[in-house]
Amino acid sequence: MRILSEFVEGFDTLADLPPAVSVFGSARSKPDSPECELARQLGGALARAGYAVITGGGPGVMEAANRGANEAGGLSVGLGIELPFEQGINEWVDMGIDFRYFFARKTMFVKYAQAFVVLPGGFGTMDELFEALTLVQTGKVTRFPVVLMGSTYWSGLLDWLRGTMAVESKISPADLELMCVTDDVDEAVQHIIDADAALAAEQEALKDAAVAQAEAKSAEA
Incomplete structure (x- = not known):
């Protein structure tokens, strides 16, 4: 029932979301790090291009991207996860949801985004990157x-x-x-556009x- 409720809350909350881009990166990055500065600029550029910005809602790169979108007047979304060592939703999020289950959260990242932008991060960032690549490679999502x-x-x-992977035909x-x-x-924003x-x-x-085709069939009839 908890799993079902997370899907229902996510679908209900994000149903009217405008075109959006999910931005991933480390929660451990310091605010003055190059990747956080890049994420803040990216969040602002995406907002000015008409995209909402979705992140994991946490600190580090996620907070920087949310801040950039918020400061540029865009919609800033945070999909948080309950973890013992991370803070809650950051202060720059306009619309936030907390999840217990990673798989329910990842569904929202993909379902409501037109693109992924991945900045330096750790295992969680890698998980989200290869989830996206697998979905595109297998045709589960297109373009x-x-x-x-x-x-x-x-x-x-x-x-x-x-x-290694390509050479061994994996x-x-x-x-x-x-x-x-x-x-x-x-360049990143233009690629998405x-x-x-x-x-x-x-x-x-x-x-x-x-x-x-329908008109041709009608004419034949």
């Missing part, structure tokens, strides 16, 4: 941009993906293209094709 920010931090992982070369790696906030536009054009083309 879902995954942006890695902090190229120096991610370089070792990317080298291993290319030099992933395909095309899978490496699922990630956009950048340190530029404007372009993916949205591509998806909208694809959906419009499918709609037009369905209408034309």
